[in-house]
Amino acid sequence: MLICLLKRVGQLLGFAATAAALTMSTPVYSASDTLRVATEGTYPPWSFKDSSGNLQGFDVDIANALCAQLKMKCQIVAQAWDGIIPGLQANRYDAIVASMSTTPARRKQVLFTNKYKETTSSFIVAKDSGIKDVTPVGLKGKRIGVQRGSSQHQWLTANGYEKTATLVLYDSTRQPELDLVAGRVDAVIGNKATFYADFFKRPESKDFTFVGPEFKGGVLGEGNAIAVRLDDSDLCNRLNTALDAIIKNGTYDQIRKKYFPFPLM
CATH class of the missing domain: 3.40.190.10 (Periplasmic binding protein-like II)
Incomplete structure (x- = not known):
């Protein structure tokens, strides 16, 4: 009887310790924080x-x-x-x-x-690139610029683009755009609203255009x-x-x- 009672007390103390730990690990925010x-x-x-x-x-x-x-x-x-x-x-x-x-x-x-x-995500290419098909087959042999670890990077990998094209990875979104303008990549993929509000507001974007459909959902x-x-x-x-x-x-x-x-x- 005494052994069972001690076990029960031990369980209750364990539950209390766990609850206290959870309370301490989850912050409580107030207006002054x-x-x-x-x-x-x-x-x-x-x-x-x-x-x-x-x-x-x-x-x-x-x-x-x-x-x-x-x-x-x-x-x-x-x-x-x-x-x-x-x-x-x-x-x-x-x-x-x-x-x-x-x-x-x-x-x-x-x-x-x-x-x-x-x-939504979209590809951008040079207007004179001749690229119309942005499927993995359509971009075979091309260099695609994308931010490393982004949802677009995950989407390219999930859809097999690395098997037909070369994925060129960057640490920011601006770097692939600069390389597209410089001709070091053939296409970039990213957030369409971002491209609209930033890239296409710059003078150097005049020779570039969206190509293909918009993509969203799934890994995007x-x-x-x-x-x-x-x-x-x-x-x-x-x-x-x-x-x-x-x-x-x-x-x-x-x-x-x-x-x-x-x-x-």
């Missing part, structure tokens, strides 16, 4: 640094609007894309606001809020959302409430119109 946000930082017009080195862009404005709605201070840092999820998991920041596509693979690593914009994701740690459902819920509020009160649309003349969702 600072929300630490990571964005990519080299991805205009979504996030980029101005001439003074300050972070600007659609995602930066959205992050600041959400912090204002939550009445929290906002601390936004730039993080290279291939390390952005590991940085979140390592608790270097609390949320990622970086136009991240909600892919099945990423859902295993992070908890996503509701989406805050749709996304079902829109873009904010990522938090898997165990941080409290922050996810608070961000969803704040996101809903800035959409309803017109703040979201004011930010969108600053960068795009068309809806994002």
